[in-house]
Amino acid sequence: MLTVGVDIGGTSVRAGVVDSRGSVIDTSRAPTPAGEGPLEDAIVAAVEEVSSRHTVSAVGLAVAGFVASDRRTVRFAPHLAWRQADVADRMGSRLGLPVVLEHDANAAALAEHRFGAARGARIAVLVAIGTGIGGALLLNGEVFRGAYGVAPELGHLRVVPDGRPCPCGKSGCWERYCSGTALSATAVELLAKHPGVSTVLAREALGDSRAVTGRRVAGAARDGDPLAQRAMADLAKWLGEGLALVADVYDPEVVVIGGGVSESAPMFMDDARERYASVVTGAGHRPLARIRTAQLGDDAGIVGAATLARELVGKMSRNSKR
Structure with a gap:
């Protein structure tokens, strides 16, 4: 069974056809447009492009935002246009396929637990560093969502009071x-x-400071x-500081660093680990979490969303036989 995973971030919409082993066998990519209508058009176009070359049975959307616990509605997305939007139903109607939503970090964490760097871990945290930060917590392989489906929003922990403004409405996240985005802002x-x-x-930067992107830095x-x-x-300093906060709250066995910025991990991971180890509560007197780079790289969100879509089809099939 082949399914499609779509990773919808603040910068790009990426769709991939994924098999049952977690392998991405075909992809398409487009810039993330502004506005609900153009965004949904871009998702439909990306899915239709890859599904024109393969027979697929369902679609999973990994969204950089708050997803309701029933995984049908996007409540709020700081970098996207959706607000209390029935995205799963709208996309399902347009695509003619079952559609399930998931927070992008949750999707990536599930993929890493099934196929990658967190395999077998009892308590695992994923920190997905891209345009912003997504966070996920897995307890014995199950996603912890909180009471209303929005936990854990690690990227919006306030680390600098009255610091840089954030699209979420706070400052210092x-x-x-x-x-x-932070790498670009720091360089400017x-x-x-x-x-x-x-x-x-x-x-x-002389012509336009926007040319100094995080990737360029x-x-x-x-x-x-x-x-x-x-x-x-x-960036390494702040990654270490944030990981110490995460460890103080969750005491995880492993922390997986994913997202697009993780491609540059060799330049900052050692310094981040040192910072984390020096500032975590009880430093020197407690076991430290293993901090690993995501094995699935930038495809983790796609793989996790497609895996959830496959599970949705399986659940629908079992229910139909009852």
């Missing part, structure tokens, strides 16, 4: 200091303070740009 701030340090990024850091490396060091 963890994802404003540890994400692709450093350029303003130290205009002569980075000739590459400074030249690119990571590339410049990889190439040895000193200012970009300072921005990467700042």
Whole structure:
């Protein structure tokens, strides 16, 4: 049985056909548009593109936002247009296929627990670092959703009172200091303070500071740009600080770092681990969580959403036989 997983983030809409072993066998990708209508059109186009080449039985949508506990409605998405939107029903009607929703971090965590870095862990946390931060908690392989389906929003833990404004409405959220967006913001701030340090990024920022994207900063850091490396060091610091908060609350066995920014993990993970180990409560007197990079990479959300879609079809089939 083949199913489609769609990872809907603040930057891109990515669809993939996934088999029962968790392998992605075909993909399509498009920029995330503004507005509910264009966003839903983009999802339909992405699914129809891959399903035109394969016979698929269901669709799972991994959404960067609050998903209701019945996994039919998007309550709120800081980086997307949906507000109390019946997305599963609308998409199911347009696609003619069963559709299930899941928070993107939950979907990625399930994929890593079934097929990747968290396999076999009793208590596992996933921190997905992309445009923002998504978080997920698995207890014995089951997603912890909270009372109303929105837990745990780790990216919106406030780490800097009166800090950078966040699209969620607060300021100083963890994802404003540890994400692709944060990497860009930090580099732009450093350029303003130290205009002569980075000739590459400074030249690119002259025309439009939006050219200094998180991906571009990571590339410049990889190439040895000193200012970009300072921005990467700042991200590592805030990742370590946030992981210490997560460990204080959940005491997990393993923390999986996923999302698009994890592609640059060799540049920040060692420093983040050191920071975490030094600031966690009881440092030096407690076992530390294993901090691992996601094995499924940027495909984890797609694989998890498609796996949930496969389970939905199985449940529907069992119910029809009763």
